[in-house]
Amino acid sequence: MAVLVTFATKHGGTAGIAERIADRLRAGGLDVAVQPVKQVRDVDAYDAVVLGSALYMFHWMGAARSFAARNHDALSRKPLWLFSSGPIEAVDKEGRNQLEVSGPREIDTLLRLHPRDHQVFFGVWSRTYKPSGFMERFVHMMPAARAAFPDADLRDWPRIEAWADGIATEVRALPR
Ligand SMILES: Cc1cc2nc3c(=O)[nH]c(=O)nc-3n(C[C@H](O)[C@H](O)[C@H](O)COP(=O)(O)O)c2cc1C
Numbered sequence: 001m002a003v004l005v006t007f008a009t010k011h012g013g014t015a016g017i018a019e020r021i022a023d024r025l026r027a028g029g030l031d032v033a034v035q036p037v038k039q040v041r042d043v044d045a046y047d048a049v050v051l052g053s054a055l056y057m058f059h060w061m062g063a064a065r066s067f068a069a070r071n072h073d074a075l076s077r078k079p080l081w082l083f084s085s086g087p088i089e090a091v092d093k094e095g096r097n098q099l100e101v102s103g104p105r106e107i108d109t110l111l112r113l114h115p116r117d118h119q120v121f122f123g124v125w126s127r128t129y130k131p132s133g134f135m136e137r138f139v140h141m142m143p144a145a146r147a148a149f150p151d152a153d154l155r156d157w158p159r160i161e162a163w164a165d166g167i168a169t170e171v172r173a174l175p176r
């Protein structure tokens with residue numbers, strides 16, 4: 001069974017999650033391609049798809065949203081799993097669980113692809129990243145904003161691996 005793991009990332013944190021998912025699927029006996037969304041040529045070449053994006057300002061990245069829209073029909077026909085990678089703190093200022101409130105705002109559109117699951121995973125952030133885009137330049141320049149973005153790598157590898165292992169089990173059970 002061939003599985004596509006595809007992702008949109010700005011600074012590489014989501015790519016790391018996608019690579020780890022791909023490793024676990026391979027360990028589960030599957031034939032896996034892992035690629036940024038912009039490099040994917042033919043979704044129909046795969047039996048199942050895992051699609052993920054980093055979250056910025058409560059949204060999936062544009063490249064992931066366009067990929068989902070462009071391939072809507074093919075993705076809807078396939079076993080599909082979605083993930084979002086984002087929160088770099090466990091709770092927000094109001095004490096709300098960040099995994100529940102961080103996005104993506106386009107979840108209703110994404111659910112129209114009929115994914116088997118969607119998970120939000122904690123992300124990673126470093127002040128050493130080269131700022132990209134208005135918000136990041138703002139964060140970089142303003143001490144108060146920088147304080148809201150502490151260095152953190154909260155990627156929860158056991159949870160990510162367990163999720164990937166569940167996907168491997170489901171894909172192996174698909175009719176050939
Ligand atoms: C300007 C800015 C906005 C962000 N907005 C969100 C957000 O709305 N929700 C969220 O969960 N994480 C948010 N994050 C955290 C990123 O999603 C996190 O750093 C993620 O791991 C980045 O992934 P990447 O390295 O693949 O680009 C934001 C980070 C920055 C710098």
